[in-house]
Amino acid sequence: MSNPRILAIETSCDETAAAIVEGGKTLLSNVVASQIEIHKRFGGVVPEVASRHHVENMTAVIEETMSSAHVTYEDLDAIAVTEGPGLVGALLVGVNTAKALAYAHQRPLLPVHHIAGHIHAADLIADIKYPAMALVVSGGHTSLIYMPERGEYEVIGETRDDAVGEAYDKVARTLKLPYPGGPEIDRLAANGEVTIDFPRAWLEADSYDFSFSGLKSSVLNYIHNANQRKEEVIQENVAASFQASVVDVLVERAQRAVSAYQAQQLIVTGGVAANHALREAMGKTFPNDGDVELVIPPLSLCTDNAAMIGAAAQVVWEKDVRAGYDLNGQPGLAIK
Amino acid sequence: MTQFQLWSRSTEDTLMIGERLGHMAEAGDLFALDGDLGAGKTHFSKGLAKGLGVQAMVNSPTFTILKVYNGRLPFYHIDAYRLDEDGEEDLGLLEYMEGEGVTVVEWASILRTQLPKNRIDITLKHVDDHVRKLDVYSNHDRYEPVFKELTKR
Numbered sequence: 226m227s228n229p230r231i232l233a234i235e236t237s238c239d240e241t242a243a244a245i246v247e248g249g250k251t252l253l254s255n256v257v258a259s260q261i262e263i264h265k266r267f268g269g270v271v272p273e274v275a276s277r278h279h280v281e282n283m284t285a286v287i288e289e290t291m292s293s294a295h296v297t298y299e300d301l302d303a304i305a306v307t308e309g310p311g312l313v314g315a316l317l318v319g320v321n322t323a324k325a326l327a328y329a330h331q332r333p334l335l336p337v338h339h340i341a342g343h344i345h346a347a348d349l350i351a352d353i354k355y356p357a358m359a360l361v362v363s364g365g366h367t368s369l370i371y372m373p374e375r376g377e378y379e380v381i382g383e384t385r386d387d388a389v390g391e392a393y394d395k396v397a398r399t400l401k402l403p404y405p406g407g408p409e410i411d412r413l414a415a416n417g418e419v420t421i422d423f424p425r426a427w428l429e430a431d432s433y434d435f436s437f438s439g440l441k442s443s444v445l446n447y448i449h450n451a452n453q454r455k456e457e458v459i460q461e462n463v464a465a466s467f468q469a470s471v472v473d474v475l476v477e478r479a480q481r482a483v484s485a486y487q488a489q490q491l492i493v494t495g496g497v498a499a500n501h502a503l504r505e506a507m508g509k510t511f512p513n514d515g516d517v518e519l520v521i522p523p524l525s526l527c528t529d530n531a532a533m534i535g536a537a538a539q540v541v542w543e544k545d546v547r548a549g550y551d552l553n554g555q556p557g558l559a560i561k
Numbered sequence: 562m563t564q565f566q567l568w569s570r571s572t573e574d575t576l577m578i579g580e581r582l583g584h585m586a587e588a589g590d591l592f593a594l595d596g597d598l599g600a601g602k603t604h605f606s607k608g609l610a611k612g613l614g615v616q617a618m619v620n621s622p623t624f625t626i627l628k629v630y631n632g633r634l635p636f637y638h639i640d641a642y643r644l645d646e647d648g649e650e651d652l653g654l655l656e657y658m659e660g661e662g663v664t665v666v667e668w669a670s671i672l673r674t675q676l677p678k679n680r681i682d683i684t685l686k687h688v689d690d691h692v693r694k695l696d697v698y699s700n701h702d703r704y705e706p707v708f709k710e711l712t713k714r
């Protein structure tokens with residue numbers, strides 16, 4: 226069967242999500258119960274409520290996914306779930322739900338890597354052309370992944386300290402902006418000017434790794450020093466200057482990686498791919514009439530969701546990989 | 562309880578201090594780190610992991626809260642930054658700290674009441690762009706000679 230209908234479940238971090246995807250391409254339904262509202266109340270902390278809320282949300286999310294796609298379990302060919310990486314307790318909720326459903330309805334169980342999910346979100350809006358390069362940018366991840374062909378992933382660069390989204394959140398907190406900080410900085414930056422020369426961590430000339438802790442420290446120092454000297458901190462300018470540093474590095478890395486590996490496509494994905502400045506800069510660097518096609522999934526497929534897990538599960542299905550009922554959540558799972 | 566004060570004059574210095582401690586770390590050892598954003602907790606942890614023989618890239622565990630690595634011993638890198646001060650959450654973190662590996666906790670004061678008593682507390686203070694002061698409280702005799710030596714530098 227080449228077009229299996231897959232129910233996919235994702236609970237690796239804060240979102241409880243389920244989706245039904247056919248043949249890795251067609252989205253029949255896509256439901257996300259976000260905990261952003263809860264996090265807003267607590268300023269972004271308290272993920273321990275995550276596991277509990279996953280449990281509370283799971284049943285309703287799956288029911289809505291099934292009913293809005295107008296399918297029954299008879300119509301499904303497999304159950305897919307994010308196996309890792311992520312928060313231990315959170316992953317387990319999804320894994321156990323998927324195992325129970327697979328067992329109860331005697332359907333194969335497909336283990337999916339969360340980052341493969343982010344990458345294959347691209348399958349839902351375009352045809353990935355190999356060799357392809359993916360830049361995955363989110364709160365917990367900043368990686369460049371080379372894909373010589375479908376189903377093969379090679380991490381060629383990753384962050385050595387903070388992830389991009391993490392740097393955004395930490396800088397936002399220091400500027401006392403509401404949670405989530407990324408969109409706030411993006412919004413402020415649009416009205417600001419690049420007046421401060423924050424550092425760019427270029428690292429070694431041949432490296433595809435990232436480092437954002439130096440930038441984080443530098444922004445903190447700037448704010449700290451300005452406060453001590455009782456100088457006004459123009460938030461818009463700090464945001465614009467910080468964002469300029471982030472975007473410069475991401476674009477340079479992506480551009481160098483794409484040309485060294487002769488990738489036909491660049492996929493930019495993960496929560497931070499929603500960032501306007503990043504989208505604009507990538508769009509300029511990889512124009513429509515250029516040699517390299519730029520694919521950035523829409524916001525709803527960039528942030529954590531299960532549609533992307535369903536798309537990546539198609540690859541797992543094609544490779545004939547099936548999980549047993551001993552499947553476990555793997556917090557530190559590497560992508561292969 | 563013995564107190565030490567160490568100075569780090571660069572990022573490399575902090576990495577080196579962590580590495581020295583990582584060389585001698587044994588199963589069940591717990592390092593509880595505090596200090597402001599960007600004080601160098603993650604870099605200290607990277608050094609310690611290196612001393613433990615971890616080959617993989619050690620980066621910030623802020624979002625995932627726990628990262629597990631394999632070195633000479635397992636290395637558990639925990640970050641309480643996103644956790645709730647007084648939540649009675651059961652993330653099972655304690656099981657790691659009392660387990661077979663070596664644990665470093667960033668933003669440890671958030672978990673203070675839940676941490677095992679037997680630990681090494683280190684507070685990193687930002688002095689200037691390159692200099693950090695490390696205040697150490699330890700009740701491990703095993704580390705005393707190294708801390709003494711590092712104090713003298």
Ligand SMILES: Nc1ncnc2c1ncn2[C@@H]1O[C@H](COP(=O)(O)OP(=O)(O)OP(=O)(O)O)[C@@H](O)[C@H]1O
Pocket residue numbers: 386387395438439440442569570571572573574575596597598599600601602603604605621623667690691692693
């Ligand atoms: N002496 C020093 N020791 C450690 N780091 C230093 C030193 N001097 C400068 N730095 C820089 O400060 C930054 C420390 O960042 P790091 O992410 O390690 O801090 P952190 O305490 O883990 O922050 P967070 O609170 O966000 O977890 C790095 O960019 C590092 O290069």
Ligand SMILES: [Mg+2]
Pocket residue numbers: 602603604621622667
């Ligand atoms: Mg840190």
